[in-house]
Amino acid sequence: MKILVTIKRVEDYESKIKVKPDGTWIVTDGVNYRANPFDEIAVEEALRLRDANMPSEVIAVSVGSELSVNEIRSALAMGADKGILVKQAGWVDSDAVARCLQKVIEREKPDLVLMGKQAVDVDDNVTGQLLAEYLGWGQATFASKHESLESAEEKAKKPGVKLAADKASVEVIREIDGGLETLSVKLPAIVTVDLRLNVPRYASLPNIMKAKKKPVEELDPKALGVDVTPKVKVLKVEPPPARAAGIKVPDVAALVQKLHSDAKVI
Amino acid sequence: MAQHLLDLFAIESLWTEEQRLVRDSVRRFARERYAPVLQKAWDDERFPDELVPEIAQLGVLGAQLHGYGCAGMDAAGYGLTMRELEYVDSGLRSFASVQGALCMYPIHAFGSEEQRERFLPRMARGELIGCFGLTEPDSGSDPGSMRTRAKKVDGGYVLDGAKMWITNAPVAGIAVVWAKTGEDASSIRGFLVERGFAGFSTPRMHGKHSLRASWTGEIALEGCFVPDANVLPGVQGLKGPLSCLTQARFGIAWGVLGAALSCFDTAVAYSQERKQFGKPIAGFQLTQQKLVEMASGIINGHLLVNHLSGLKDRGTLTPTQVSLAKRDCVRTAIETARSARTVLGANGIMADYPVMRHAQNLESVLTYEGTHEVHTLALGRAITGVDAFS
Numbered sequence: 001m002k003i004l005v006t007i008k009r010v011e012d013y014e015s016k017i018k019v020k021p022d023g024t025w026i027v028t029d030g031v032n033y034r035a036n037p038f039d040e041i042a043v044e045e046a047l048r049l050r051d052a053n054m055p056s057e058v059i060a061v062s063v064g065s066e067l068s069v070n071e072i073r074s075a076l077a078m079g080a081d082k083g084i085l086v087k088q089a090g091w092v093d094s095d096a097v098a099r100c101l102q103k104v105i106e107r108e109k110p111d112l113v114l115m116g117k118q119a120v121d122v123d124d125n126v127t128g129q130l131l132a133e134y135l136g137w138g139q140a141t142f143a144s145k146h147e148s149l150e151s152a153e154e155k156a157k158k159p160g161v162k163l164a165a166d167k168a169s170v171e172v173i174r175e176i177d178g179g180l181e182t183l184s185v186k187l188p189a190i191v192t193v194d195l196r197l198n199v200p201r202y203a204s205l206p207n208i209m210k211a212k213k214k215p216v217e218e219l220d221p222k223a224l225g226v227d228v229t230p231k232v233k234v235l236k237v238e239p240p241p242a243r244a245a246g247i248k249v250p251d252v253a254a255l256v257q258k259l260h261s262d263a264k265v266i
Numbered sequence: 267m268a269q270h271l272l273d274l275f276a277i278e279s280l281w282t283e284e285q286r287l288v289r290d291s292v293r294r295f296a297r298e299r300y301a302p303v304l305q306k307a308w309d310d311e312r313f314p315d316e317l318v319p320e321i322a323q324l325g326v327l328g329a330q331l332h333g334y335g336c337a338g339m340d341a342a343g344y345g346l347t348m349r350e351l352e353y354v355d356s357g358l359r360s361f362a363s364v365q366g367a368l369c370m371y372p373i374h375a376f377g378s379e380e381q382r383e384r385f386l387p388r389m390a391r392g393e394l395i396g397c398f399g400l401t402e403p404d405s406g407s408d409p410g411s412m413r414t415r416a417k418k419v420d421g422g423y424v425l426d427g428a429k430m431w432i433t434n435a436p437v438a439g440i441a442v443v444w445a446k447t448g449e450d451a452s453s454i455r456g457f458l459v460e461r462g463f464a465g466f467s468t469p470r471m472h473g474k475h476s477l478r479a480s481w482t483g484e485i486a487l488e489g490c491f492v493p494d495a496n497v498l499p500g501v502q503g504l505k506g507p508l509s510c511l512t513q514a515r516f517g518i519a520w521g522v523l524g525a526a527l528s529c530f531d532t533a534v535a536y537s538q539e540r541k542q543f544g545k546p547i548a549g550f551q552l553t554q555q556k557l558v559e560m561a562s563g564i565i566n567g568h569l570l571v572n573h574l575s576g577l578k579d580r581g582t583l584t585p586t587q588v589s590l591a592k593r594d595c596v597r598t599a600i601e602t603a604r605s606a607r608t609v610l611g612a613n614g615i616m617a618d619y620p621v622m623r624h625a626q627n628l629e630s631v632l633t634y635e636g637t638h639e640v641h642t643l644a645l646g647r648a649i650t651g652v653d654a655f656s
Contacts, residue, residue, distance in 0.1 A: 030273055034290070070283055077287050203291040205325030205337035205347065212284055 001056040001167070004110035005046040006101065007075045008036040009068040010121040019239045025091075026237060035071040037200075038116025040078075042193045044200040045143070046114045047079045048159040053167075057081050061104055063097045065089045069216060076211035077203035083216035084108075088228050094122075096221075096228040098130035103224040105135060110188065112170060114161075117142050117192040128192035139190040140172035140183045143197050160197045271530060275565045280572050285343045292350040295324050301354050305617060307479040311472065313361055314479070315437060322392025326351070326362050328370040330513075334386035336370070341575035345520030353524035356627035357480035363521070364433045365389060367514035369396025369442050372456055375509065376500030381458065385440060397438035397468075399429035399459075399485045400507045407640045409444075410451035410504055414487065418447065422493040425457060425465075428486055431634070435468040435483030442498075443485060444507045456498035456506050465490035476630040512585045515635050516578060519591035522599035522631055523567045525624040529599075529606035530560045532619055536610050547609070556605045563598035570594060586648045593641035600628040 011017060012032035020027055035043075043060065050056035060075035062068040063086040072083035086100045105113060118125035132139035145160035147153040162171045169186050175194050185191070203211075221228045249255045259266045272278045281289065299320060307314045321327065325337045329347055332338040339347070352359035370389050373381055388394040405412045414427025425445055435441065441459045459466050465488040474482060498506070534557060537548035547553050574591050577583045603625035607614035615622050632638050643654045 030270070070286070073283060074287055077291070202295045202324055203287060204323060205288055205291070205329050205339060205343075207325070208284060208287045208291065209337055209339060211287070
């Protein structure tokens with residue numbers, strides 16, 4: 001089984017993000033970068049599926065600047081077998097990323113593509129869906145599972161996305177409003193993953209040492225025939241409004257009154 | 267905009283991409299898995315052994331060694347591992363130091379191939395915990411005066427003596443014990459004493475005000491027979507234990523910078539939040555001076571251990587260089603912890619913040635693996651050519 005997993009370089013959520021004074025983007029000086037946490041869950045799931053269905057291969061793909069090779073290496077250090085970087089400096093919108101991935105997938109012909117449901121930088125939550133559309137493949141978004149992240153199944157590192165016995169489809173449990181839905185998706189397919197699917201492993205030191213020997217191929221969007229000119233224009237970036245101070249209410253009656261008249265939630 | 271200290275002086279740019287992955291992975295483990303159980307372990311005066319399988323899974327144990335299931339990391343990668351462990355607690359770093367540098371290293375460096383195969387993979391997997399027996403009740407800075415004796419008998423040696431202040435001893439499955447086979451220090455040999463050998467016991471020491479989240483015990487040897495197959499063949503004399511200490515001190519120099527960083531980060535954050543006289547105390551000159559002194563020390567320490575790592579990778583590291591780094595980094599760390607405590611005022615003594623715990627731990631680190639004073643004399647001898655010991 002060949003599994004392709006995407007990994008995006010994003011701002012570390014522990015960094016303090018400030019908006020540039022001219023409102024064009026955020027201040028990137030002094031900001032740390034890391035792999036998108038949802039993508040790390042996708043990598044973990046890919047590794048579990050691989051290990052449960054050997055022989056299999058996991059390819060980690062990133063679209064971004066040359067620095068994104070760091071995030072590919074982190075996926076390789078977790079255990080992925082090889083990496084592909086589609087190198088493009090500057091901001092690339094989700095549509096361009098989906099079209100770059102489409103070309104890589106047409107070449108690599110994976111059986112399954114696992115992706116974070118969204119990246120924590122711009123929170124678009126569209127790349128997986130666009131990619132499925134461009135490829136004409138089935139998709140299952142927000143993959144999750146019944147078992148808790150404290151369960152024995154999770155500790156045994158069992159995959160939550162399950163390959164059918166005939167290897168022609170995967171069963172995906174997905175989070176929907178009010179519960180969980182189970183889908184069977186014909187392969188090849190796109191699966192995007194949610195937070196409660198697994199707990200990603202820590203890259204072990206021996207695996208980090210091995211990762212440097214694993215191949216990372218660099219590709220150019222132009223050579224792939226993809227025009228990465230953004231379709232989405234960033235008009236303005238502004239910080240969320242500062243939260244107003246809370247108030248104390250004397251009793252439940254006053255609270256209910258406030259929820260009704262001020263907050264307008266009841 | 268406030269910058270993080272290590273960005274301010276471009277310290278983190280010193281590391282390779284691989285070393286950063288190591289740093290991040292160990293950091294995540296230490297802060298996400300170890301930190302949550304630390305306070306309870308501290309209160310109970312125990313090391314949380316239940317995390318050993320995870321520590322081993324991460325590849326921390328013997329990470330600087332090559333082969334036998336070890337990671338084979340370069341010096342700075344290993345150093346960053348120690349720093350990230352000690353950012354959380356010196357007890358965690360001590361556990362890794364003792365296992366990797368004081369037990370696995372001598373087996374790797376001085377053991378037979380059979381001994382390496384027999385012990386190292388299990389130690390790397392955390393299935394076998396090691397301890398290191400050199401210090402005795404009446405023999406600390408002067409290890410040549412040790413009283414533990416190994417008497418040659420048919421098929422092995424019989425050991426008699428007592429070791430004290432031994433990290434990991436109560437839970438160790440193997441002890442690297444140094445004992446004299448004759449009268450003088452040149453007769454010292456290393457013995458691999460296994461749990462279950464008759465006459466080997468490891469009573470636990472209680473009542474510590476420092477390194478509480480760490481096992482400390484004694485090693486009692488009463489007519490303990492050790493077969494020839496468990497004697498380290500590759501070394502004799504004080505060089506054996508001292509070369510282990512050089513390895514461990516290298517890790518300490520790096521590690522304590524983690525404790526210092528933890529105190530510094532806490533002090534900076536606290537000074538920005540805490541308001542007195544209508545403004546954050548970060549705005550007071552005396553506070554700023556304290557923070558700047560801490561920052562300078564930590565940055566100097568990083569440059570020192572980075573250079574030390576280069577020397578280690580090139581194979582030219584000397585014990586004197588390690589003495590200087592251990593001495594200087596520990597002094598920086600303990601001064602940082604004490605100063606950070608004053609920035610936090612009364613809150614500084616509370617368990618809600620890590621600084622008092624680090625300050626207490628560092629009192630042990632100041633003394634173990636060569637006291638601050640003895641390192642001073644070793645350096646004094648190197649500089650002047652005059653030996654203050656004799």
